Amino acid sequence: MTSPKYRSHFSLANIPFGVASSPKHTIQCATRLDNTVVFLGILQQAGTFEDVRGLPSDVFNRPTLNEFAALDKPIQREVRARLQLLLTDDLPPGSTEDISSVILHMPVSVGGFTDFSCSLHHVRNAGRAILNDETPPPGFFNFPIAYNGRASTVVVSGTPIVRPKGHIIDRTAPTEKKPIVFGPSKAMDYELEVGVIVGKPVPREKGVAARDADEHIFGMVILNDWSARDIQGCEMVPLGPLNSKSFGTSISPWIVTLDALQSFKAPGPTRDIVLANHLEDITIVEASYDISLKVDLMANENTTTLSRSNFRDLHWSGRQMVAHAASSGSDMRTGDILGTGTVSGSEQGSYGCLLEMTNGGKEPVVLEKGLKRVFLEDGDVVQMTALAGKDGSGVGFGECVGQLLPAL
Amino acid sequence: MTSPKYRSHFSLANIPFGVASSPKHTIQCATRLDNTVVFLGILQQAGTFEDVRGLPSDVFNRPTLNEFAALDKPIQREVRARLQLLLTDDLPPGSTEDISSVILHMPVSVGGFTDFSCSLHHVRNAGRAILNDETPPPGFFNFPIAYNGRASTVVVSGTPIVRPKGHIIDRTAPTEKKPIVFGPSKAMDYELEVGVIVGKPVPREKGVAARDADEHIFGMVILNDWSARDIQGCEMVPLGPLNSKSFGTSISPWIVTLDALQSFKAPGPTRDIVLANHLEDITIVEASYDISLKVDLMANENTTTLSRSNFRDLHWSGRQMVAHAASSGSDMRTGDILGTGTVSGSEQGSYGCLLEMTNGGKEPVVLEKGLKRVFLEDGDVVQMTALAGKDGSGVGFGECVGQLLPAL
Known part of the structure; x- marks a missing residue:
């Protein structure tokens, strides 16, 4: 509905x-x-x-x-x-x-879901929150880093998300070596992302240059990459996230085409280094889009706007994501979704997930009527919206909404 | 063919x-x-x-x-x-x-491919080769660690594999900070694995206990998880492998059912810690299978046996892989493949990939007629075979074979 x-x-x-x-x-x-x-x-x-x-x-x-x-x-x-x-x-x-x-x-059948990490602000904010170190991952400026998610659990907006169980490091244990226990996540988070939907396929071993890759992008949706931070912290070394993400990923139901976004082109990021040829993007002045993103949290019948950010602040474009994913010989199939990773700005109010907002769970967010959140509580509804250009532009994504239900 | x-x-x-x-x-x-x-x-x-x-x-x-x-x-x-x-x-x-x-x-349409790391010997050998540290990853003994691979590029035995290009740290550069460059991999490797094929699906949010999970395993195949070690080394922190693996994964064409393997049950591993309930496996004396695995390398028309290992040396069973992957709420779909990760033994001659055999590329392997390999060369053919029980058992997997072609 x-x-x-x-x-x-x-x-x-x-x-x-x-x-x-x-x-x-x-x-x-x-x-x-x-x-x-x-x-x-x-x-x-x-x-x-x-x-x-x-x-x-x-x-x-x-x-x-x-x-x-x-x-x-x-x-x-x-x-x-x-x-x-x-x-x-x-x-x-x-x-x-x-x-x-x-x-x-679901607007498409999703054969593959690859989630990137395209926001320099996000990696800096998250690094500071978790490791007290803003240094981006080693390859961040050379290529858009990413991992494969679980395609079968990408669900359409409105589908409830059940709090997952998983392996968690019990940091409250009195022992010096903290034990790993299994139970419901206590650190449920959302990630405000945009999902790029692959249109015309890229055949295996053909690759595609970023500057030509718009031909393979059907359009975009809002994407909520629900994340269990405590499960993620326990499983991520060395193979990356798996069960901390695979329980569910929400997307908005309407795919907004690149044609509809033509009027909202915006400058892309400036770069200090020379990219590999296939990652060289189109002219910088129109390499991105002006798309305002917003997260609202509905908790105990009160709605609080948690953050506002903009797609144009991403360090990598959808074209570059496609080009990177196809560059070692993989095909790209129609309906594949490439997530941008959390779209964050540089300051409080523009952070695209609670991990960043709460500085790694250390500083609660204050909601309407004085409610507080470190991570999501059962019953919370996360609602993401996106609008190209300014109010009245007539081109928006509607919403991507999901309620967190208690663990089974 | x-x-x-x-x-x-x-x-x-x-x-x-x-x-x-x-x-x-x-x-x-x-x-x-x-x-x-x-x-x-x-x-x-x-x-x-x-x-x-x-x-x-x-x-x-x-x-x-x-x-x-x-x-x-x-x-x-x-x-x-x-x-x-x-x-x-x-x-x-x-x-x-x-x-x-x-x-x-291809025997099945593959909706999801999740690759595990179930061999304690492999993580020890590989850790020693890369980091000079045998310590397994933090969660290794608590759950079978894994990442999602690229399902669309799982191909049937006989399909050639093109040497991928990717981002690589140029360790030969005279600068102190080694630059990241883009080009053909110079560290092509195979990984000797077994692929577990999901049969009857596990619905979303239902999970399954390991001891019941054989009901959801249709059978097994040999799996070669081709790996570009230099691309992997450049991209793996912090989100895990992506382009270093996504160019192609080979499987043998015949799925050997669990029914055919019943006569070849073997004891599983002993464990020092208590597992989460859903990971508790069936009785240890028949928790694994006696399946001999072999890798032959055909180089310049000479064939050299590179390694022999056995499925029963894995620390985690197929049932536990299914139970873990479904434990946070993900479904498991018919045709999903769960790879065991490299099946290695504890000593030279039983290492399931060149990374281990060459001690991280430092000690070449000597082939028939004095040829040497650090990693694979263009034209090399990797042939993996698997046989349950002893010669004459009548139950084998045939072969999983693939030739490495030059980069495009």
Whole structure:
């Protein structure tokens, strides 16, 4: 289920793609205008896209967007242009429903989920919080560092997240050597990220240069990389995170295309070193996007805004993430998700996870009505939103929301 | 293509499952007796399995084994028993071909690939080689440590592997701070592993106890976790391996079922600490299998046996790997592969990768005719084989073979 309150995110300038169903409509690809969900399978059957060259018949009458996302960009652009024209007019009967009566599903089938760490502020803030050392990881400025997450547990916004159990170092033990115990995480965190959705695949052993990689990016979503910090601290050396992340990752239901984001280009980061050729990005002045991100925490019926950050502060672009992941010979498949890693700014109020906000769990965050949080408590709802450009831009991502449920 | 030389691995006591095609047969599920490939789609159409309760019609007329692997064990056992009876007799015409005229394909569609590090000898040997420190990783004795690999690049035996390019620390640079450069790996290695194939799925948030997890293991294959050690050394801190492994992972084509391995049970490891309840394994005397593993290197037309080790020396079982991966709430899906990590023994001749054999690249291995290797050279062929029990047991895995091709 989804909320009607993001009406202003979905103007004619957006035309996002998702997957929807309702009592009246079988599951199929859809778009959204204001608070109206438009069922694209119905539109295609009515002949709306008949003269779009290269568009497979019945491509929208599918439970995922993968087949459409894999197409060449000009075909996707033509569909978008057609929709922008059409949606100003009356639509065929039975092709629309109000957002409040519709169920939104995972927009793509996810074959691979690779999570990066693209924010210099995040690695500095997190390093300071955990190790009292701001030094970024050794390769940070040379390539976007990343690990593979669990693709099967990427879930759509609204899906509850159960507090995971795992192995944890018991730092309260009176012994000098702290024992490892198994139990529910006591350090549940969110990570405010953006997920890049791979469109047209990159074949194995072909690679792709960052400057050409937009052709392989269908669009972007908000991504919450739920993290159990205590499990992570116990398992991460030397092979990286596994069970501290694999229990669930949430994404927003509407994929905002790069075409919709064209008007919101922003300068990318400056760099001190020369990159490998395949990582050299497009011209710096439009290498990023101006996308405001926000995290709200709903705790005991009060809502507190925890942080505001911006996509343009990332040190690496989606194009560079794709180029790096494909650079040693791996393919990239349609529906693969590449997470940016936590999008943080340099100061309090712009930190994209509680680990940073609480300085590693040492300084509680004060919420509305004096409530405090070090990490998430059962019942807490984390709501992330994203908007391109300024208020009224008409291009937003809606929300990525999830409630933390007690351990089983 | 596959070699006829493993005839003795595939007696009536084995009955492995794979996927095959030929000019005469469309791609479908198959088994192998001696050097004869038996096409199970054809057999099922001929009515062979008609009275096997719960077996879906046409389950073998598929390009992967996933649908069959997901079934309850009693159904799979009944099919195996039926085949053991049937194969002693004449088979329906057109249902068999000699192994030499058949193409073997990936036996399952792999949704997730998680690679563990279950060998205490390997972590000690590798630690000594890289860091001059044998201390296992912090959690090693508490749970089987692991990372997620790239599922889309798991390939079937016989598929060539292209030497990957990646970011590497240039240790030859005259500067004090060694620069990171991008280029072809100069430290290509193999890792001798066994892959556990998930059968009946484990739902999200359900978990499974190790002692019950055999129900979710369809069978096992040989797995070569090709590794670019120099790329790995540059990227691994702090998020673990990514591009140093994601270019390709090879598996043997025939899945040997746990039923076929029943006669080869062997004692598991002794432990000093009490495990979390879900990791407590079945009775120690039959917690493992006696499976001999061997690596041969074919270089310049000479074959040298590089190592022999045994599955029973692993510190963690396949059941424990499944239980750990599902313990924080992740599902396990049919076709997921869980790699054991390098299977090594405690002494030279039993080390499962070149990193260990060459003491971190410092001491070359001497091959037949005086050739030497520190790491793999272009054109080298790595061939891994595995046999349950002693010579003549009749239950083997055949081979997992791959040639290293020059960087593109």
